[in-house]
Amino acid sequence: MFDRRNFLGGAAVASLAQPISAQALRSVPLPAADLYGRDEDAYWQALRAQFLIPADVVNLNVGTVGSSPRPVLKAIFDGFEQTEQMTQEGSEDYPIWGYGAWEAYRKPFADFMGARVEQMAILRNCTEANNYIANGFDMKPGDEVLISDEEHGSGEMPWIMRSRRYGVAVRKFAMPKPPKDAAEILNRINDAITPRTRIIFVSHISTSTGVILPAKDIAALARSKGIISAFDGAHAPGMIGFDLNDMGCDLYTGSMHKWLFATKGTGFLYLRDRDVMDRVWNTIATGGYDDPTRMADRYMQIGSSCIPTLMGLNAAIDLANAIGMDRIERRHRMLADYIHAEMMKRGAQSWTSPDPTLRGAIATVNIAPVQRMELQDWLWKNHKVRIRGGNPSKLRLATPYFLSRADIDRFLGLFDAYRKMKGI
């Protein structure tokens, strides 16, 4: 049976929960625009106060899900208050995303991602979007999709299911661990392509190692061979700045609830052009699913969904734009480089790339004989520090911009104390 107390991690963690009033969401001002130039640390500290994460908690796991800051929560709460009055202007207007084009939400997000509105469908998470790709193409038994051995379950399993039902072949290449440079990854992909390869589907940023794959080069390689390129970008929006149309891929999916700190229940599917759309069957069908004139909007016809979720998304984009993706990315990289270097000093093996250009805000290291799950539980239950990783000894350390060096030092100090305590 589901044990809520155990799920929360016991009394120490459950006691962290504080009720939050609508008033509290409005009471913490954003940092002044010129503070960054005057005192950068103070600027990031002021942004830290936008997050409800208690001051004594260090959250080194945005890789799974982000925490929505005050402006996002305020937009969602206000959105419910507004929409639930059912006073929409038109007699046919109702507060449900899932019917209609909803450009007021698609356009700001498309702009943020360097895409055009007609290329962008907002969905409910990256898993949903990945399934659209795996279900979408007509493929014959024996036709191949090429994926890496580091795909998330929601990237790999839709293809596995398709292969079990319809005989499509799922071919995997092994990512170098770690990749010394981008060319090494590209060569592995090139070597794994066969005459039957129809689609290359890989993560833009690996969920397990944090490695940023050379997406533009992979897209160009695929195009040169007449292969569709599709990327799972769950970790990319809000972690690093990039431009989808410049990348040149055919399809791209992602989550906004991770690094962009948007509402849970936000993901997207980007489709490059009408040629690609003509080849991608919809997965969810309701009125308008097959109307090609709607472009990407036809993939957004998903039935009744939650408009305040989209209002939160717009607020998340506004916040990221107000800070600036260039600043956010610089901060992410600086913190990840720091934690990575410190773990290397402690004898860890790097699973992310030693090339800093191939990582953003995730530094994954292997540090046997430390048992990841035991350390993870100890850090969270006793010290309010949250990490995640893979068994037996892999630690995935994610460094969102709101962390400080002092937060990272706290983790490092605890890590040292844990090893001493265990005599390892």
Ligand SMILES: Cc1ncc(COP(=O)(O)O)c(C=O)c1O
């Ligand atoms: C690479 C990757 N793809 C997809 C997902 C699933 O994302 P979502 O929860 O938005 O469906 C994750 C989640 O961690 C991920 O890391």
